[in-house]
Amino acid sequence: MTVLPIDLFDEMLQLTTTLFFEQENNLFFHFLEKESSTLIDVGCGNGDYLSRLHDTYPQLSLTGLEYEAGIFERAVRKQKDRLDFQLSSYESASVEPDSAGAIVARLVMQHIPDRIQFAEWAYKCMVPGGRLLLLDADDNALQLNGRLPLFSQLYVQSRQSMQSKGWLSFADRLKLEMTHTGFTHLRTERYRLTAKDRETKRLLYRYMICVTELYTKEPISEEREKELSAWLHDDFCSHEIHMFGLEFQKR
Secondary structure (H helix, E strand, C coil), X not given: CCCCHHXXXXXXXXXXXXXXXXXHHHHHHHHHHHCCCEEEEECCCCCHHHHHHHHHCCXXXXXXXXXXXXXXXXXXXXXXXXXXXEECCCCCCCCCCCCEEEEEEECCHHHCCCHHHHHHHHHHHEEEEEEEEEEEECHXXXXXXXXXXXXXXXXXXXXXXXXXXXXXXXXXXXXXXXXXXXXXXXXXXXXXXXXXXXXXXXXXXXXXXXHHHHHHCCCCCHHHHHHHHHHHHCCCCCCEEEEEEEEEEEC
């Protein structure tokens, strides 16, 4: 059976939610327990992450914005009371000024060409004191894993292809861009997923297959699958994915 790219992308997004949600919720989202206004997820993908936030903070009104029609179809299936999705870029979204208590952009900032424009839009949409959370891969901590030479080299290449040149790290550029627009930087948090236990390794194994097939645009080769399978079944092998989170507040 041929697996469509949208199915791979959908699975990859589900896996990133499963792998990271609990850790990221503990690090960044507990302020939502006292929040009662709208949270906006920019580039919500299949809506899986936003759905988990809805389950955790059911008092909130949540809106997911996604402009890719294929993956949006997976998100809109999750729509329910207080959980809404719009097929829209952030610029064209139906969002009232001074209405959002929080805006989240997770694993999307590399894909936004004009981040100053994004920051101005977010500032305008947010209530005074609202939070802006930017969560992304920490490309400064990219590493080659000796037990995963084929995958880790491919992953580094895929991340480097999205990077713009400059002497500042991506996290530091985001910090400058958001504060330039008026946001107050509250903190930068670096964290990581470590695949040690069997279940985490199994999930990460599937994630690595999805990434490989999406990046190469073809079914995974026997050589690559053999490498991943050997890593999965070796209890002494691990792997880490490094992330950062930036938290800002509207003055």
